[in-house]
Amino acid sequence: MIEYECSISALPKMIHISQVEPNNFPCLIFSRLHNIHLIREQPLRASNRFIESYSILEHMQDQRSLFDIPGEIAYFNTAYFSPLLNASRDRMITGLNQKIHPWERHPEDFFDDANRVRELAAGLFGGDAEGYAITPSASYGLSTAARAVEPVIQRGDIILVLAEDFPSAVLPWYRVAKERGAVLHTVPVPVDGNWTKAILDQLVPGIRVAAVTSCHWTNGAHVNLEAVGEACRRNDTILVVDATQSLGAMPLSMETVQPDFLAASGYKWLLFPYGASLLYVSARWRNARPLEESWITRANARDFAGLTTYVDAYLPGARRFDVGETCNPVTLPGAIAALEQLQAWGIPQIAETLEGINARLCNALQTKGFQVPDASHRSPHMFGAKLPATYTGNLLQDLRPHKIFLSQRGQFLRISPHLHINDHDMDRLLGVLEEAVRGKLH
Numbered sequence: 274m275i276e277y278e279c280s281i282s283a284l285p286k287m288i289h290i291s292q293v294e295p296n297n298f299p300c301l302i303f304s305r306l307h308n309i310h311l312i313r314e315q316p317l318r319a320s321n322r323f324i325e326s327y328s329i330l331e332h333m334q335d336q337r338s339l340f341d342i343p344g345e346i347a348y349f350n351t352a353y354f355s356p357l358l359n360a361s362r363d364r365m366i367t368g369l370n371q372k373i374h375p376w377e378r379h380p381e382d383f384f385d386d387a388n389r390v391r392e393l394a395a396g397l398f399g400g401d402a403e404g405y406a407i408t409p410s411a412s413y414g415l416s417t418a419a420r421a422v423e424p425v426i427q428r429g430d431i432i433l434v435l436a437e438d439f440p441s442a443v444l445p446w447y448r449v450a451k452e453r454g455a456v457l458h459t460v461p462v463p464v465d466g467n468w469t470k471a472i473l474d475q476l477v478p479g480i481r482v483a484a485v486t487s488c489h490w491t492n493g494a495h496v497n498l499e500a501v502g503e504a505c506r507r508n509d510t511i512l513v514v515d516a517t518q519s520l521g522a523m524p525l526s527m528e529t530v531q532p533d534f535l536a537a538s539g540y541k542w543l544l545f546p547y548g549a550s551l552l553y554v555s556a557r558w559r560n561a562r563p564l565e566e567s568w569i570t571r572a573n574a575r576d577f578a579g580l581t582t583y584v585d586a587y588l589p590g591a592r593r594f595d596v597g598e599t600c601n602p603v604t605l606p607g608a609i610a611a612l613e614q615l616q617a618w619g620i621p622q623i624a625e626t627l628e629g630i631n632a633r634l635c636n637a638l639q640t641k642g643f644q645v646p647d648a649s650h651r652s653p654h655m656f657g658a659k660l661p662a663t664y665t666g667n668l669l670q671d672l673r674p675h676k677i678f679l680s681q682r683g684q685f686l687r688i689s690p691h692l693h694i695n696d697h698d699m700d701r702l703l704g705v706l707e708e709a710v711r712g713k714l715h
C-alpha cells in the first residue's frame with residue numbers, strides 16, 4: 274500500500290497532498306485517522322469527486338455510538354449476524370410493550386409497518402414498493418420463488434445453480450428438479466475468482482432458471498448482477514437472486530438487474546432483527562402461487578368482522594407472498610429503524626467506507642502472508658483471506674480471548690466489517706493475526 278502524507282488545514286475542506294498531481298488524483302480513501310490509503314490505481318478526472326469522498330468519510334466517522342458495542346470488542350462478522358442498531362432495539366422495546374398492552378394496538382397496525390418497510394426498501398433498492406413482500410427468511414423467499422416458478426418447469430429444463438452456494442439458494446431447486454424432471458447444472462468455482470464470467474459462460478440459450486447470488490457467501494466474491502440480468506433477458510431465463518450477502522451493503526438496483534425474484538435475509542447487511550427478511554417479486558410473477566394461504570394477504574383482510582366471507586382475491590402487488598403474521602410488532606419496527614438508518618447513511622457511502630476498511634485490511638494481510646482475492650473480483654464490504662500455509666493452529670480459538678470475532682470457512686478467514694469498526698479494531702485484528710501466524714500467541 275502506498276500511503277500519502279496529508280495534512281488537513283483549519284479549513285475542513287482544504288486538503289494538501291504531497292506526491293499527487295493536482296489534476297490527476299488517484300482514487301483515494303481516508304482512514305479514520307486521516308491517513309490516506311490508495312485503493313485504486315485509476316486516476317480520477319474530477320478533483321471535486323475527491324473532496325466529495327472526503328466529506329462522505331468525515332460524515333461516516335464515529336458510527337459506533339449507534340450500536341451497543343463495548344470498546345474491547347472487535348466484531349468483523351456482519352456476514353454471519355450483524356449487531357442490532359440502538360434505534361432498532363428501542364423501537365422493538367416499544368413494540369414489545371404493545372404486545373404486553375394489546376389494547377394499545379390498532380387494527381391498522383396489522384398492515385402499516387409492512388407497508389412502511391415496502392416503501393423504504395423501494396427507496397433504497399429500487400423497484401416499486403408494491404413488489405416487496407415481507408418474509409421471515411431468505412429460505413422462505415427463495416422457496417416462494419421456486420414454488421411460483423415450478424409450474425412452468427418442464428422435463429429436461431436446466432436450472433443453473435452455483436457451486437458451494439448457501440443451501441437456502443440451492444435446496445428449493447433440488448426439489449423442483451426432482452419433481453418436475455428438470456436438470457440441475459452447477460457452475461463450478463472459477464479458478465481465477467471471476468464468478469461473473471463463470472456464470473455468463475454457462476448462461477446459454479435454453480437455461481430455464483438461473484439461481485445466483487450477488488456475492489458469494491464464503492469469500493465475498495462479487496457477481497455482476499447487471500450483466501447476469503442482461504444475459505437472462507437475452508436468453509429468456511428466469512433470474513432468481515439470493516442477495517443476502519450484499520443487500521444493504523452495496524448499491525443494487527432492481528431497475529438495472531431486473532430479477533424475477535430477489536430474496537435477502539434481514540439479519541446481516543440489512544441490520545434487521547432476526548426473523549424479518551425481504552423478497553422482491555417482479556410484476557410478471559405477482560399472480561403466481563404463494564407459499565401460504567393466509568387471511569392477512571386476502572383482499573378483505575382489513576374487514577375483521579367479515580373474515581369468514583372467504584375470498585379468492587389477494588391484496589395487490591406482492592402482498593400475497595407476505596408471511597402469515599406479517600406485521601410482527603417487535604421485529605418489523607426494528608427493521609424499519611434499520612432501513613431508515615441505511616437511508617440516512619446512503620448505500621453508496623456505506624459501500625465506500627467498508628471498501629476503505631477492507632482495502633486497508635487486505636493490503637496489510639498480504640504483507641503477513643495471507644492470500645486475498647484480486648480487488649477486481651472482490652465485493653466492497655466483505656472478503657475471504659487464505660491463511661498462510663505455515664499456519665496450522667485454530668485461528669478462531671486464537672482470536673476469541675482477544676475479543677475479536679470473524680468467521681473461518683476452511684482455510685479462509687471471512688472478514689465482514691460494518692460502520693462500527695474503528696482504527697483501534699483494525700489495529701488489534703492485524704496485530705493479533707500477525708502474532709498468530711508467527712506462532713507467537715501462545
Ligand SMILES: Cc1ncc(COP(=O)(O)O)c(C=O)c1O
Pocket residue numbers: 352353409410411412413439441442486490515517518537538539550
Ligand atoms: C447467501 C446466504 N443466503 C441465505 C442465508 C441465510 O438464509 P436464511 O435467512 O434462510 O437463514 C445465508 C446465511 O449465511 C447466506 O449466506
